[in-house]
Amino acid sequence: MKIAVVGTGYVGLVTGTCFAETGNDVICVDIDIEKVEKMRAGVVPIYEPHLDVIFERNIKQNRLSFTTNLEEAVEQAQIIFLALPTPPGEDGSADLSYILGVAEELGKMIKEYKVIVDKSTVPVGTADKVKETIAKHANVDFDVVSNPEFLREGFAVDDFLKPDRVVVGTESAKARKVMEELYKPFVRQGNPIIFMDEKSAELTKYAANSFLATKITFMNEIANYCELIGANVDDVRRGMGTDTRIGNRFLFPGIGYGGSCFPKDVQALAKSGKETAYDFSIINSVMDVNHKQKYVLAEKVKAYFGSDLKGKKLALWGLAFKPDTDDIREAPALYMIDELTKAGAEITAFDPEAMDNVKALLGDKIKYASNQYEALEDADALLIATEWQVFRTPDFDRISDKLKAKVIFDGRNLYDLVDMRNKGYYYNSIGRRTITND
């Protein structure tokens, strides 16, 4: 099939590349000429494991190309994916100006039947708006379909190629057939394509992400409570998660969820609830609890050293909102840095991928180490904000050589409690008893 993908951000790029991989001809459109030229030269503009290999392969085999010319792409394509940004406005609602701007142009450009697919996470009712906008100018038949993505950063290629399910919102039989054909290679294992109306598909994305954010937040509250009563959240999590009705995924407590999707989608659902005079009280609580959770580790540090941290040097492992990404959007580490530097602490951080992004944002507010051990030099404590694999089995002798004292605050529960006791650390993690070294 011939496909155009408009917008080469995270979603657009993964979508375009993976459709090319299953033999389609894909042309990706972006207004950023520099970015387009780089992609033509084979450079992937984002960090995402495994994307580079299939990106290169499909460019070489002429199935994946790039242009700044929307009209040229639209003319060739039967299916046009819209993967455009929907940044939250000041009031938390999604800004649709990019999508509706392109819809306006599409209306003027299309000369034969096209399926236009909303791939971005958009508020309920957007497919209708896109339809109306295109219809203002178009003289030909077309369909607008909602097809939300459920990609996780760091696993996006795998999630796209082997999805648990594909959600397609359309009531047009013609569009349904096209989408069925397109997704056939991805659901061979029997995973379903779930068809529904456009609004339900749009809501499915918000409901799924908000549910997962709620699951994590619930566990964070249980973890906080475990600390108060002296229970161990690891055991509680295992005890709960083995009930198949609950499931053992997304039950890991930590220092709050971050990233580009959960915070934005949860906020947008609350906002659209408000607009329809529906008070999503669970969703509102999730946002409050998650905000507080981002400060939990900083509070523990203050409780240990006192609230004035002047003269304290802290090593920070992890800046990205989760491992295997350089994404720092809504990263708990940033909230922690803000709180601790306000209290006077000096922070030296290391992250395997996200340091450039943090440098661009925070400049010399903190120091940056070239490896995880260098960050520890002369520090009063080590703080862990992201569960990168490389932090899971470190050389504890090197850690204790460099730190002034054996003190670790772990926001991701990376280490075993007995092990930390045997090694003589003060070890404070989430939802587990604190190991003291006295």
Ligand code: UDX
């Ligand atoms: C998420 C959804 O999983 C994906 O379906 C959607 O399309 C986009 O949003 P992503 O943001 O890439 O993907 O990351 P994910 O792995 O889901 O983690 C989100 C956040 O939850 C991270 O901050 C992570 O640290 C946190 N998390 C996740 C927990 O704190 N505990 C868990 O058990 C799982």
